[in-house]
Amino acid sequence: MLIGTVLVVAALAQAPPPQARAPQRDETVNVQRGSRLIVNNFAGEVVIHTWDKDSLHIVARHQNRTKVEIKQSPSSVSISASGEMGPAGSVDYDITAPSWMPVKVDGTYCFITVDGTQAEVTAESVRGDITIKGGTGFVTAKSVEGSVVVDGTRGKLTVSSVNEHVDITDASGDITADAINGGIQLQRIASKSVDVSTVNGTIGYQGSIADGGHYSFATHNGNVLLDVPENANATVSVRTYSGSFHSAFAALQPPNRSEMQRGKRVTMTMGNGSADVTLESFGGTIRVGPGVVAREKR
Amino acid sequence: MSDRWTNRLSEYLDDDLSASERRSVEAHLQECADCRTTLAELHGVVERAGSLPARPPVSDLWDGIETRIGATAPPASRRSAWRISFTLPQFAAAALALMVLSGGAVWIAQHGGRATSLQTVGATANASGGERRVPVTFSDANYDEAVADLEQALQSGRGSLDPQTIDIIENNLQAIDRAIDQSRHALEQDPANIYLNNHLAEAKQQKLTLLRQATAIASTKGS
Secondary structure: HHHHHHHHHHHHHHHHOOOOOOOEEEEEEOOOOOOOOEEEEEEEEEEEEOOOOEEEEEEEOOOEEEEEEEOOOOOEEEEEEEOOOOOOEEEEEEEEEEEEOOEEEEEEEEEEEEEEEEOOEEOOOEEOOOOEEEEEEEEEEEEEEHHHHHEOOEEEEEEEEEOEEEEEEEOOEEEEEEEOOOEEEEEEEOOEEEEEEOOOOOEEEEOOOOOOOOEEEEOOOOOOEEEEEOOOEEEEEEEEEOOEEEEOOHHHHHOOOHHHOOOOOOOEEEEOOOOEEEEEEEEEEEEOOOHHHHHHHO | OOHHHHOOOHHHHHHOOOOOHHHHHHHHHOOOHHHHHHHHHHHHHHHHHOOOOOOOOOOHHHHHHHHHHHOOOOOOHHOOOOOOOOOOHHHHHHHHHHHHHHHHHHHHHHOOOOOOOOOOOOOOOOOOOEEEEEOOOHHHHHHHHHEEEEEHHHHHHHHHHHHHHHHHHHHHHHHEEEEHHHHHHHHHHHOOOHHHHHHHHHHHHHHHHHHHHHHHHHHHHHH
């Protein structure tokens, strides 16, 4: 009896972990330069890496009843799944794509990771997190219930999450980010145009202020934190209704602090005032100074 | 001429500098003839401005504005007590702008300006002086209609959405509604507040955007 139990336990210990399902589809297809990758995945995970080859390596893990389709045309490669009876089940994709290949991924219960691409990226999910590293040109990431994390994009970035946080790091190019119940953090940003808004979350911006640039940060109940160089050239407009304003910079000291409430716009100038910076929080705290974003993250 | 000090002379004249800055400017004035001349010219401008007779406008616009927005003049204590100071280039630009505006005002007074039909925010008080209601008249009807349409569409597509997704969307709609209510409440106290008007409009736009997004998800999943 004891020996039998030991043998069963040993056999279970050597079995593969449940998440390592055997690949049901493992295929490599050649692609023409200029074509794009389109992945639709109702549920599961889509992970896209890049390489220098002009081909796609697709590994899909799924249930036996699910069928993965790879359709190729001169302009695109489309990947989707269907079920023998009813909707497709969960599919986990691990795709390696040419770094030049634009990528579009969408799904419902879908977690999306795109890593290392040097092309346009569009990623949309209802209930899943989105992570994008890299991307140039137009980069779009939208989730309703998941977080959105974007790192190292070069181009026009549009991101949103309804209910979770948005994190953007090392980005350059125009940025538009919004949320409703989530906070939005931007760090190491070099952009001439940044437009960020949320209803309940805190907004943090750490980065440069370019001469002639436009920067707008607006929240209803959250705080606005701005960590920019003190020698930036910016005209800073601050508005709050029932919140407060604090600045560590000598140039950003309102002449009359009691004027700061009831939505009155107070404008202050840093350097030659070249850039246009707007900070608004209906009921939260607006704070400007070195390290304010990092402190909030801690 | 030192730009650094020239640009601070107006503030010096208005007594807007800190004590240390004031001492620095005075020390510089001892050495710089150009700045002394500039300061004297600024003195002259201020004296001439102070000696000008007060000219009432040809017609007072406030009555019309007050009627249109149904508001009363803000109490004097809430008006800005900020002092305004100009550098020399700003003085020149302001003088030019004043000439253009004066000319325009005279032309409008003589020829009659076109009445604007834009309705912004109206504040009404009931006869008993009780509850004040602030309808945002220029868009509320259309907005309410759009919201009702989208809510109906969302309701009909509700069956195709995951219950957790419905909860999330409803929670977020409530968060926006709270922001809208707070903005409206603030507008009741301060109907002409530009920030509050913009803030309310943005919150409404956020609600419409979320409803459209939710409706699109429901229709996609239902198809």
